[in-house]
Amino acid sequence: MAREPLLREIVSEVLGEDYARRIWKRIDIIGDIVVIRKPFDVEQSVFRKVGEALLERIPYVRSVWLSVSGVEGVYRLRDLIHLAGEKRTETLYVEHGCRFKLDITKVYVSLRLSYEHVRVAELVGDGESLLNMYAGAGFFSIHAACRRNIEAAYSIDINPHAFHYMVVNTRLNGVEDRVVPVYGEAYSTTLRMFRRSVDRVLMPLPEKALEHLPAAVAALKDQGWIHVYVHVSARGQREAIEKAKRLVSQRLEAYARWFWFKGARVVRTVGPREYQVVVDVYVEPRHSISKLK
Template sequence: MPRRELLRKIAEEVYGPEKARRFWKRIDIIGDIAIIKKPFDVELEELKPLAEALLARLPYVKSVWAASSPVEGMYRLRKFVHLAGEQRSLTIHREYGCSFLVDITKVYISPRLSYEHYRVAKLVKPGEVVINMYAGAGLFSIIIARHAKPQRVYSIDINPDAYQLMVHNVKMNKVEDIVVPILGDAAKVVPETLRGTANRILMPLPELALEHLPAALAGLREGRGVLHVYLHIFAEKGVDPRSRAVETLVNRLEELGVKKHRVLLARVVRTVGPRRSQVVVDVEVET
């Protein structure tokens, strides 16, 4: 049985079919840790029967936590409350043959980006130099290094804990000759240290992508290359969030004086709220 279907079934056994719809889509599995994103109007005690059921039904889950806040702050972290199982927030998460040491309380990680990690990796051409402006524990960067043939991947994060995990993961996955971890603010690191170096730049931080676009453009080699820009988009009923994302990004590029731009793809990555979607736009630019 597919995992999402099994999670739905477990939630229905705990709450009944009607109420379960509020919970099962909010469950993420990271390594051997299950995370339940708490609805704002639900008490933590109400999540404990589901936590116990997940432990009982999923032998690979050893610890269950509630995410009790939205992603917030400079380091994009949630607040967590332990619900059941081992009181441990450190785990090994695996994707596409790569292993990642992560601490859910210290670094942002979403398994819902798994497809994106591989999709972007398969677009990277041999010999490319890639900049990942918001690298976290290094998932995008390391999967690119393992599944493509880049010359170099500069992997930046401002969070010291994320940086330390990234350094560990680069060594663990044996990509030290390709991935270069950098601790710092990408909006400063790219124009000051990596100006004109990259063929491709990842911007997987929707809250800052448009603001930091000038820094990304500064990082492109000879002023041309591909950007992967992730945005949070509100779209009214009947409006395609992909079209709204493209419009938003193109307007910003034109505002910054970009001479040429060609949208290669716009894709809804996931839903993040009522009529709010995370959308990625792949765009080729020439400044």
């Protein structure tokens, strides 16, 4: 049976159809570990039975955890409670053919970004150099290096565990000659190390992308692409996209000689009337950007 109907069937058998409807979409299988994102209105106690059933019915699952918080803090992590199976949080997760070792308590991972990782990788041209300002375990950079003949993907993260797993994952995927992990803070590291040096900048951290956008512009050679991820409140997807473009435009005006939006899309819904949107924008920096501090 395909994975999604099976998850729904398991929850339905254990807790009934009403719970199944609310919970099955919140079950993520990351390698051999399951994480269930707890809805705020369902008590914790009901999940232990679900955990045991998942362990019993899905042969490759070894460990089940309940996420009891949203993603929080600078490293964007969740609080997890052990439900069933091995008390282990490190796993090997395969995403569209690339392999990622990671610890779900130490580095950010979201299955909802898997399409986006590949979408951006497919936009990259041969010979490009990339800067990934918030690289995590290396998803965007490694997908780009696996699919394209890139010159380099400089990959910054402020989380030392993310840096560690990036090093491991570049070797696992045989791209350590082109993906360069950098441990540091994105804004200051970009200005210090990458001025006028790359063709494309990735900014997959909506909480900081607009604030850090000037550094991304300063990192571009004469012209280049920036993928900016933002959160916006809107009444629907079309309004969300328009709002995101407006926010990026307003921020770019002071730093770009000109810019052009190729596309924008809703990556996911993050709350009632709250969307994460990515804007793909081609930018020519102003000369004055070289003075940016």
